[in-house]
Amino acid sequence: MRLIVNALRAIGDTRLADEDPLPPSDRLIVGSSLALEDLYRSQSGRLQRYFASNQARQDAADLVQESFARLAEAGRDPARRIEEPEAYLGRVATNLLRNRARSALQRSLAQQIQAEEAGLTAPDMIAALEARDMLARLQAALEKLKPRTREIFLAHRVDGMSYRDIAAAQGLSIKGVEWHMRKAIAQLDRALRAR
Known part of the structure; x- marks a missing residue:
């Protein structure tokens, strides 16, 4: 003012x-x-x-x-x-x-730029097929995990829970949660490497 x-x-x-x-x-x-x-x-x-x-x-x-x-x-x-x-x-x-x-x-x-001037590319169909195949292999590998290991893995990777929270919810020690995570990651890694 x-x-x-x-x-x-x-x-x-x-x-x-x-x-x-x-x-x-x-x-x-x-x-x-x-x-x-x-x-x-x-x-x-x-x-x-x-x-x-x-x-x-x-x-x-x-x-x-x-x-x-x-x-x-x-x-x-x-x-x-x-x-x-x-x-x-x-x-x-x-x-x-x-x-x-x-x-x-x-x-x-x-x-803005004109559509004719933009370098538009078509979707990469091969990459899409490879991604779909990888998802199918991961899904199959997740289904082969023991239920408790799968639950712990998904709680950490999908739900974002910490090892401490998972341990409290599952009645395990943090080392026990780490063991289940190692098992799940190893099995998923083997599934992704196998073509």
Whole structure:
């Protein structure tokens, strides 16, 4: 907020100086720093929520600042009086979001390439067949494991359980879980090596 007031003073807004008496509240000039401060206090939260609800959450504060900077710039022109500053701020906010969306679309379109220019390749059917064969061999090897060994292996590799948790659930020591894991890995390794 101080930044806006300082910006107004820096750009030469001399309509209200620090030593000037304050006008009655019904005759405040919209472009004055006092009116802008009051407007900022009353409308910045609303604008912040508006920007945050329209996918601009991380930039909401910057967009609020930009909205008020544009209002201050428009208020500098004495021939142009802003009758409804809240409505003006709403329009500025909407335009800022539109400009942002337009820029994002243009960046996205600039990154696209034509299908003719892209080096598209067909799926490798041999690799797909080899992967399907490997999965079938792994499935068969898992089915050949003893039920407890298979359960321990799947609990660790699929469910992500630690050896300590598996040991507690199975009533084994950690060394016992390690033994079952070694057995399962060895059998699965043999199944993958055999063609």
